[in-house]
Amino acid sequence: MNTEQLDSIMRSSGAVAWGVATAESVDSEAWERRERWISDGNNARMDYLDRYPDVRRDPRNLLEEARSVIVAAYSYYPSRRQPADAPQFAWYAYGRDYHEVVRARLERVASRLDEVYDGARFRICVDTAPLMERYWAVKAGVGFVGRNAQLIVPGHGSACFLGEIVTTIPLPASTPSEGACPDGCDLCIRACPGGAISRECTVDARRCLSYLTIEHRGAFTDGMPQLGRRIYGCDACQSACPLNRGISPTDIPEFLPSEALMSLTDSDIATLTPERFSSIFSHSAVKRAKLAGLLRNLSALTPRSAAGPPSEDKI
Ligand code: SF4
Structure with a gap:
């Protein structure tokens, strides 16, 4: 071939x-x-x-x-994105x-x-x-x-x-990428709500809202970054990145936004039963956080009235 x-x-x-x-x-x-x-x-x-x-x-x-x-x-x-005052899910979780x-x-x-x-x-x-x-x-x-x-x-x-x-197929190797971020750009570093990104291209998961809202188990402790309106994951660094502007949206049908997820409100999440959680998220990456994780995150969100637009939109 x-x-x-x-x-x-x-x-x-x-x-x-x-x-x-x-x-x-x-x-x-x-x-x-x-x-x-x-x-x-x-x-x-x-x-x-x-x-x-x-x-x-x-x-x-x-x-x-x-x-x-x-x-x-x-x-x-x-x-498209969720309304700014909705509990925010990471883009990657919009679809299946x-x-x-x-x-x-x-x-x-x-x-x-x-x-x-x-x-x-x-x-x-x-x-x-x-x-x-x-x-x-x-x-x-x-x-x-x-x-x-x-x-x-x-x-x-x-x-x-x-x-x-x-x-095991010996295919011809491609040429490795030599790309890099534009000189002097630090928009993602400045946008990160938890200050998790270093100039050496590393992310400290302990300060990353994606880790904290999805992977972290147990209660949030003092000193952790504020979630703002982010209930599952965080796209602050991606939203700030100039290399994510003017690009075509996905054309993979399974990744198109789920209406059930996009329309969720704080009160919808507060009243989710295990059955409803399962029906909305059984084919979604959100199931990783489990219902208990979503409810914990919900209780740490900034209330809608005090939130304003997500921080990445202010950049
Ligand atoms: S915002 Fe994007 S282009 Fe700029 S430093 Fe971060 S990853 Fe690189």
């Missing part, structure tokens, strides 16, 4: 960008940077990020005899759970490849395996890592889900 044929398969899966990296050990500089990030405690209580270092270091430990890592980016950039959607699309890619490459093996990863996915995305030429630690796909911004196919 030549690159044009593979491109056609990837584009028809809905990928806005894709590329191939050779399956090999992560280079020492990237690995040491990651180890430092963990040892400085930036992963907060996400202990799972420190597990399976051998797999994380080398995708050949995920799939024996792997030769290539295909990385694909799928835009979720929304065509990307784990299901991207996996289904990559499974179709893998089965097309399987028809051509007899005996090939595949491992599909959508945030489900200990892969350093942004590292592989840069290696595969899909984009570069911005100062907010998000992968930025040129022309499509940072509102993109990543998925990978690790495979």
